[in-house]
Amino acid sequence: xxxxxxxxxxxxxxxxxxxxxxxxxxxxxxxxxxxxxxxxxxxxxxxxxxxxxxxxxxxxxxxxxxxxxxxxxxxxxxxxxxxxxxxxxxxxxxxxxxxxxxxxxxxxxxxxxxxxxxxxxxxxxxxxxxxxxxxxxxxxxxxxxxxxxxxxxxxxxxxxxxxxxxxxxxxxxxxxxxxxxxxxxxxxxxxxxxxxxxxxxxxxxxxxxxxxxxxxxxxxxxxxxxxxxxxxxxxxxxxxxxxxxxxxxxxxxxxxxxxxxxxxxxxxxxxxxxxxxxxxxxxxxxxxxxxxxxxxxxxxxxxxxxxxxxxxxxxxxxxxxxxxxxxxxxxxxxxxxxxxxxxx
Ligand code: 2U9
Numbered sequence: 001x002x003x004x005x006x007x008x009x010x011x012x013x014x015x016x017x018x019x020x021x022x023x024x025x026x027x028x029x030x031x032x033x034x035x036x037x038x039x040x041x042x043x044x045x046x047x048x049x050x051x052x053x054x055x056x057x058x059x060x061x062x063x064x065x066x067x068x069x070x071x072x073x074x075x076x077x078x079x080x081x082x083x084x085x086x087x088x089x090x091x092x093x094x095x096x097x098x099x100x101x102x103x104x105x106x107x108x109x110x111x112x113x114x115x116x117x118x119x120x121x122x123x124x125x126x127x128x129x130x131x132x133x134x135x136x137x138x139x140x141x142x143x144x145x146x147x148x149x150x151x152x153x154x155x156x157x158x159x160x161x162x163x164x165x166x167x168x169x170x171x172x173x174x175x176x177x178x179x180x181x182x183x184x185x186x187x188x189x190x191x192x193x194x195x196x197x198x199x200x201x202x203x204x205x206x207x208x209x210x211x212x213x214x215x216x217x218x219x220x221x222x223x224x225x226x227x228x229x230x231x232x233x234x235x236x237x238x239x240x241x242x243x244x245x246x247x248x249x250x251x252x253x254x255x256x257x258x259x260x261x262x263x264x265x266x267x268x269x270x271x272x273x274x275x276x277x278x279x280x281x282x283x284x285x286x287x288x289x290x291x292x293x294x295x296x297x298x299x300x301x302x303x304x305x306x307x308x309x310x311x312x313x314x315x316x317x318x319x320x321x322x323x324x325x326x327x328x329x330x331x332x333x334x335x336x337x338x339x340x341x342x343x344x
């Protein structure tokens with residue numbers, strides 16, 4: 001029996017040594033130490049032994065059982081340690097690697113440009129005025145000398161919400177509202193930036209939604225030369241001291257006379273090039289003296305008060321300033337485009 005126990009011990013310890021995973025180890029445990037295992041069987045057969053041998057064999061069987069059990073426990077601990085070590089190796093973090101910089105946001109190119117233009121006019125004493133984008137037909141058209149059926153309404157295809165309410169097609173209704181609030185008294189000196197909407201098919205130069213900045217100055221004794229002085233100061237600050245301006249006759253229903261303002265081409269210095277289409281001049285904005293009908297509708301006496309107004313498109317100005325070839329870049333929010341204009 002002693003030999004049988006020694007044999008079992010050797011066999012079991014060998015299997016423990018060979019076990020490669022937790023399952024194999026568990027199998028060895030069940031096989032040798034389980035209730036139906038060979039050691040239990042030896043103990044059961046002790047009754048057949050002479051009395052004096054029983055405690056010796058009993059002690060030996062317990063020792064063998066103990067040894068196998070200890071070997072299994074040690075092997076299990078080793079396996080757990082090895083698994084942990086492997087996991088630690090695999091999940092090593094190199095704390096010396098450079099970090100990934102966090103993405104930082106910034107103002108949109110159009111927002112920055114609009115703020116720059118606002119600042120220039122604030123510097124000349126203008127205030128900022130804002131108004132609703134969903135506007136009454138009255139303020140968008142009627143109050144601006146564009147009665148129902150006026151042919152110039154066709155130039156501004158609109159998104160109507162009801163017969164009398166639409167998405168504003170320009171920021172001019174803000175000036176009309178501002179004048180009305182001043183109840184026939186001057187001075188009114190405002191810049192009105194904001195989004196406007198027109199029923200248009202989007203392409204490289206058209207967008208159904210774009211931005212405008214319009215200005216209005218109403219007071220006693222305001223003359224065309226005041227308009228020219230303000231616009232000249234704006235053009236030089238915005239585009240450079242060496243820029244010249246010129247005013248060409250034009251037509252807007254809300255101003256009379258009306259003009260369009262060009263600046264001398266920066267690219268060729270007035271010689272003529274592809275940017276200015278050979279003319280030496282680039283169109284920047286429209287302007288004019290506020291039409292007497294518009295003054296009257298807002299409650300001003302046109303014999304006492306005069307005014308000038310102007311309007312420009314920030315998209316167009318940004319496109320000229322930065323050589324942007326497609327208006328859709330402003331609205332598709334591709335960060336590769338937008339990030340180019342973030343100031344450090
Ligand atoms: C009131 C009185 C007069 C605003 C004006 C323009 C000329 C003009 C457009 C140019 C291109 C805007 O970006 S654009 O689409 N605007 O040319 N706007 S005078 O005149 C007004 C406005 C309101 C009460």
